[in-house]
Amino acid sequence: MNWIYAHLLTSIIFLPLVGLLVTLAIPSRYEKTIRVVSIVTSSFVLLLVGKLWGGFAGSGEFEFVEIASWIPSVQIFYRVGADGVSLLLMALTAFLVPISILASWREINRSVKAFHALILLLETGMLGVFASLDVFLFYVFWEVVLIPMYFLIGMWGSKDRIRAALKFFIFTMAGSVLMLAAILYSSNAAGGSFDVVAWYAHKFGLTEQFLLFGAFAVAFAIKVPMVPFHTWLPDAHTEAPTAGSVILAGVLLKMGTYGFYRFAMPLFPMAVIKFAPLMLTLSVIGIVYGGLVAMVQPDVKRLVAYSSISHLGFVMLGLFSLDPQAVEGAVLQMVNHGISTGALFLMVGMLYERRHTRMISDYGGVARTLPVLTAVFVLITFSSIGLPGLNNFVGEFMVLLGSFQTRTIYSAVSISGVVISAIYMLWMVQRVFFGEITNEENVKLPDLRVREYWVLAPIIILVFAIGVWPRPWITAIERSSNTFLGLTKRVEIFSPTASKGAENAFPSFVRRGEGR
Amino acid sequence: MMPQFTQIDWSSLFNMGLPWIVIFAAAAIAFLTAALVEEENSLFTPVMTLVAIAVAFALSWGRWLSPLPGLSFGMLVFDKLSVFVWLMILFSAAISVLLSIPYLAARGFVKPEYYGLLLLSTLGMACLVSAGDLLMVYLGIETMSLAVYVLAGFLRYRAASNEAALKYFLIGAFASAFLLMGIAFVFGSAGSTNLAVLAERSTEIMAGEGRSFYLFGVAMLLIGFGFKIAAVPFHAWAPDVYDGAPTPVTVFMATAVKAAAFVAFLRLGVSVFSAGGEVWITVLSVGAVATMLLGNLAAIVQENIKRMLAYSSIAHAGYILVAFPSIVSDPQGAGRAVLFYLFAYILMTAGAFAVVVVMGLGKDEPTGISRLAGLGKRRPVLAATLTLFLLSLLGIPPTVGFFAKYYLFLTAVKSGYIWLVVIAVINSAISAYYYLRPIVVMYFKIPSPLVGEGQGEGETHALSPFIVAVLAITALGVAYFGIFPSNLLAIVTGSF
Secondary structure, eight states, X not given: OHHHHHTHHHHHHHHHHHHHHHHHHSOTTOHHHHHHXXXXXXXXXXXXXXHHHHTOOOOSSOEEEEEEEEEGGGTEEEEEEEOHHXXXXXXXXXXXXXXXXHHTTTTOOSSHXXXXXXXXXXXXXXXXXXXBOBHHHHHHHHHHHHHHHHXXXXXXXXXXXXXXXXXXXXXXXXXXXXXXXXXXXXXXXXXXXXXXXXXXXXXXXXXHHHHHHHHHHHHHHHHTTOTTSOTHHHHHHHHSOHHHHHHIIIIIHHHHHHHIIIIIHHHOHHHHHHHHHHHHHHHHHHHHHHHHHXXXXXXXXXXXHHHHHHHHHHHHHHHHTTOHHHHHXXXXXXXXXXXXXXXHHHHXXXXXXXXXXXXXXXXXXXXXXXXXXXXXXXXXXXHHHTOTTSHHHHHHHHHHHHHHHHOHHHHHXXXXXXXXXXXXXXXXXXXXXXXXXXXXXXXXOOOOOHHHHHHHHHHHHHHHXXXXXXXXXXXXXXXXXXXXXXXXXXXXXXXXXXXXXXXXXXXXXXXXXXXX | OOOOGGGOOHHHHHHHHHHHHHHHHHHHHHHHHHHHOOOSSOSHHHHHHHHHXXXXXXXXXXXXXSOOOOEXXXXXEEOHHHHHHHHHHHHHHHHHHHHHHHXXXXXXXXXXXXXXXXXXXXXXXXXXXXXXXXXHHHHHHHHHHHHHHHHHTOSTTOHHHHHHHHHHHHHHHHHHHHHHHHHHHHHHHHSOOBHHHHHHHHHHHHHSTTHHHHHHHHHHHHHHHHHHTTOTTSOTHHHHHHHHSOHHHHHHIIIIIHHHHHHHHHHHHHHHTTTTHHHHHHXXXXXXXXXHHHHHHHHHTOOBHHHHHHHHHHHHHHHHHHTGGGGTTOHHHHHHHHHHHHHHHHHHHHHHHHHHHHHTOSSSOOOBGGGGTTHHHHOHHHHHHHHHHHHHHHTOTTSHHHHHHHHHHHHHHHTTOHHHHHHHHHHHHXXXXXXXXXXXXXXXXXXXXXXXXXXXXXXXXXXXXXXXXXXXXHHHHHHHHXXXXXXXXXXXXXXX
């Protein structure tokens, strides 16, 4: 137990792997045991993350840092640590995984063992991505995430799953190999080290920054996804099984925004200045375009998928407007989107289990047969469109308020996204749940089961908690986002003579990192 | 500067050559058994072969561990490099033998001379990787190849096997002619065929009037090696030969033959590329790009897994060539990266082909990718191992294929060939398309009852213990060295 507390991050990252080994050892006919083992494992991970949060000081530096020798001859180390943003995203991951497993109790009924093994592998990969401070380690986890998600879509997806899985894989792979080339180059330029703190301290040349930022940004923009790299998303989200969609939208997209936050922006500040207009434009296009396309989708799941493009646009807008409030809002929005969109996918899955269709036109008037499900759905819809008092409002408001100070025009255009999201979500709710029952099959549908209450209850609590009392979440990320801004806004590379004075602008741990 | 033949220390030569003598003796026993004993389906020869390989491996491993400095006999060089590569070759020879036992038994074509030929070829590789002289390179390549020509056509009742042997023989003879001509030109311009002498004098020769002859000679050598490692545009034989040859022989060709040829090429490169670097950098870079691109693009359209792996092996030769331009500025780094890659490549290729052997254990050899349909359900462990090998070939961490690729590209970046690396990683992304196809077929497609009936007969039997051994060793190696490459890296670093 002491070892676990001393190596909290390592325990969190690799506990799912232990669960995976246990799962593999259970004969595949004991399906229920396998499900229970994976739920218990992922719940323990959540407990440990709670423990992590309890010990988190919010200093703005990396905490819980663990360093171990891995491949010393090429300066690769096992180096993990968490700042506020990592912590929040790890918490989101640990929160969504047990819920997804619980939600798959009935939906997944073939190759149960493989499914749960893959989910646990996926959890290790995602947690590792958010905790890695060694860029090589980060890349390893980044790629580890790819494989299980590919299998989840390909094996348990719906009709067009093979094409969707391949598209997902090739898009992500194309981005990440470019990132690999950039990582190789950067580590060579930074003296062979893979320590991200050492990279922060290294001053990349101007042209280097532009090219390296380009390579990193493409990899991350594909994952976010930003227009025009978004085309894999609707297919993957729509074809994936419910658990896959929840994790894909809830966590995997955040790997892209987190990559911008951790690597692409603070490492290459000059490139951020240069490319900010482009990135902001793409974000705003994503916000408006994603919303407009969502409006005309005949398929509920596809509608929710397109809404993700719009929501993630707000996150990118917040990050690139380089305003403290906007950045905090953006990070909070990463979590909020995971919760709300995750919940929407869960409930679309519940509807699908009952009616075996995702077409809006097949529903209508379901509110009469499914009153509780409808109530929850409407609540989450309100959360998703940013009703005050619910979680999304806080983040979206902070992003818009902050970006309005520094990037007025982009912010002004983005506000239309809020309106559009209200239109497509409410219109969809109206067509699915309200009105007369037009389809005979909708007359007799069972309402929420006990298990489904358990799936949705924690989410509803969080939706209110963040909406009413966002303080603890924002405190956790405040200092970290200041550090991020300090790194991203440094401009000392312009004039080498001025760099001595600018040294002091570095956060303390970066200066210490130089000495290593 | 001529090597002093009279001063050879015979006892140390005997010490060094002891593993070779063991292998030769085993080969002789195999041929004698073939001539004297009517043996059908006996395990005597393969087991004797494996024991001989194990003894040779142990002796060489002891030699690698010993702190004594390497010895050069002029023609033959026994340094850590040659010992390490020889160990890799013995390893892949052992894997080929293990795979051959059930493969030949399933066809009722058990002949002791098969193993004798395999051992003789291994002996040729020993000469090749220890060669300190171009003539020894030639001798090694010929000894190695002659045995493999016969092995490729060993299933003499099968037209494809005969075709493979003939093609391989004709192309091989052609390549040998290029090599010989190159050696002649180099000798004419440099006055020596000794690699150490060439390394010392190449700058001087390049400045002198023999320059153009020398360049022409080395270019001919490059072409000869280009054939042996199946680099574009000298690759055309590889898919047909890999496809037609018995699968265990394909494994042998794709791993041991390739590794031996690459290491000899590496030695040649270290000796001659430093002078007149620019020319060779251009040639090698263009070769690397063409080889990667063609291998990957052609692999996409293959319907047969053996052919797909053949093209993938061409692509991997291209990846290895990415490190070759770095020889000029950083011979040590390039050498290490190539060695690590070769080792990783042997593990994952041998593993992938082992699964192909399992597919083909019936009477016919169903190697169409579509025949894998539903394997994930019928043979979950086998399908999972094949997936592991494919992902490793694709270069997904944490497999050994990823770290090998990473290490290779790092060397190229260090020497400033960033554009070459960018092309190489884009090629990796392209390769995802075909490495994923067997996975899609195994797991994602629900086999239609019509296709499902005609699965390979081999699949209905329990796996042969020999194949299980191969799969276990290679899969563990791919996973272990992928997560903890340190030890292997230390061995490689100690070898070059």
